[in-house]
Amino acid sequence: MTAPAEFGAHATPVNSDEIDPGKIQRILLRRVLSAGISAQVPMLFGAALMGFAVNGLGTEKLMWTLIAVQFVLQSITAMVSANLRRKLDANQPDRFLFRIFVGLEALSGAVWGLMMLPVAKVLGNGLGPLFVCITLIVTITIVALMPAAVRILSIAAVTGFFATLFPQTLYFYDILGPLPMVATLVLPPTLFWMTDVHSKQVRAALVNELQNERLALFLEESLQHAQYLARHDSLTGLLNRRAFQAKLMELRQERPEAAISIILIDLDHFKSINDKFGHEAGDAVLVSTADIINSVTRPDDFSARCDEATARWGGEEFIIALAGCPIEAAASVSERLRARIAAQADPHWPDGLGVTGSFGVAIWDHQDDLAAGIAKADKAMYRAKISGRNQVELALP
Secondary structure, eight states: OOSOTTTTTSOOOOOGGGSOHHHHHHHHHHHHHHTGGGGGHHHHHHHHHHHHHTTTTTOHHHHHHHHHHHHHHHHHHHHHHHHHHHHHHTTOOOHHHHHHHHHHHHHHHHHHHHTTGGGGGGTTSSHHHHHHHHHHHHHHHHHHHTTTTSHHHHHHHHHHHHHHHHHHHHHTHHHHOHHHHHHHHHHHHHHHHHHHHHHHHHHHHHHHHHHHHHHHHHHHHHHHHHHHHHHBOTTTOSBOHHHHHHHHHHHHHHSTTOOEEEEEEEETTHHHHHHHHOHHHHHHHHHHHHHHHHHHSOGGGSSSOGGGTEEEOSSSEEEEEEETOOHHHHHHHHHHHHHHHHHOOOTTSOTTOOOOEEEEEEEEOTTSOHHHHHHHHHHHHHHHHHTTSSSEEEOOO
């Protein structure tokens, strides 16, 4: 039983190159889509104000028609956005649906550009046309920046806007003069630059966020691993001596008058195993023995899980505590363990490798300190050694 394999398996410190670009793109798209139609409400409100601004110009019907078309487009876009978001949440990205979404953004930008048409002839005559012009510039800037994290959406919206606005500046050049044309030509690259900067900032912030999450997870797992290693033997995964003693003191506090059986196990002739077959084989024997101890000792034998009541006591020594267990029952557990240890074999072990164990069983009475209880088990185990090994001895009364 070694340290849990999951420690360190899920998180490692990363740099931006190790973060999946596809994951970044999915997160950014999900965040853009989460805004929904609520993000469009201020712009639709601005569009309504533009409708009122053209009153008396004779183009009210055209403007309100374009506003209605924009509202319909935004409603369809919201439905597609919700469906696309559900697909992403289910980890089923739909490229075709995303292309439709991009196309709707381009159509929306085109309709925004067409809203200049009702005031193109009279631009500069009165506050209404000027209000429409300023509102459209602000609107397309917001439309471009809002989804800039997924830059293709911004590009689609700005391209659609330019595709309908630029022909108007050409058609009405004699009326408008060169200034609107220059402004129309300058606006798209400016917006592209702004969205590019914003997109890089958002991506950098997300990469930093993901790095922090991974680092926090790595530190948490590292702390858990360190805490595990501080309490457990690194080879067998059993409790170490200090953790076992602490656990026994907890048991004593919880059940101050209960008798606790202590089983001390020493593998026979273990040094000769290391000398003859090598330390790697010796380690394999220790791990196999620890696994047998965990499989034979049942949870109802203990007042806690067996890995919290069983420890590697020394080099080839193991110790078990059974709270509220009579010494006769502890002896029965010891006999099962002795038989299993003596019978263990592994096809990967060298030929001739075998192992047995000597057991000492004692009661740690509540009137004694812990050292006295363990000393009784140690003396019983020593008697098992001098009596021929591979046997169980009970502590003398």
